[in-house]
Amino acid sequence: MALLPILRYPDPRLRKRAAKVDGVSDRIRKLIKDMADTMYAAPGVGLAATQVDVHLRIIVIDVSEARDQLRVFVNPELLAASGEADIEEGCLSVPGIYEKVRRPGRVTVRALDAAGEPFTLDVEGLLAVCIQHEMDHLEGTVFVEKLSRLKQSRILARLRKQDRRTVEPEARRLVL
Ligand code: GNR
Ligand code: NI
Secondary structure, rough: OOOOOOOOOOOOOHHOEEEEEOOOHHHHHHHHHHHHHHHHHHOOOOHHHHHHHHOOEEEEOOOOOOOOOOEEEEEEEEEEEOEEEEEEOOOOOOOOOOEEEEOEEEEEEEEEOOOEEEEEEEOOOOOHHHHHHHHHOOOOOOHHHOOHHHHHHHHHHHHHHHHHOOOOOHHHHHHH
């Protein structure tokens, strides 16, 4: 099992646009496995490759209570979106911050699974929101950037404060 380090907002690498995967090879399947391990360990309900500094269009999601229904999306495409959801989102790249985001509540997505087989999924609720949250990561967008300017600057201030508390006093003196 390999746990991958997760980039933290506002790391500029979170802004990169991910490239299409050109076939699900063994190397890609190993990455998917490591992403799933990292998501479950975090713990989170989803993870985009962008968050582990791999800029390929790969998402893993598990919104099940028992944490036993892993879903893998390679090269996901949104075929349709409708309705409205207003749920509180969190992000492993923005620890401790939770904010409501308005998005379509129902989506139809097409992707390849871990075997490289295409599938289409029509979903609503948390899974639909999570798919969109992860697809945003692949475009270089973190959910914070969908909030008002005021909320964004408050979040940045809170994150800076958290970091100051987490960094060792010794290291802090060095970077001052
Ligand atoms: O763990 C996560 N929870 C979550 C809750 C509501 C909407 C989206 C998410 S995704 C997030 C994990 C993560 O950062 N994925 O990119
Ligand atoms: Ni996220």
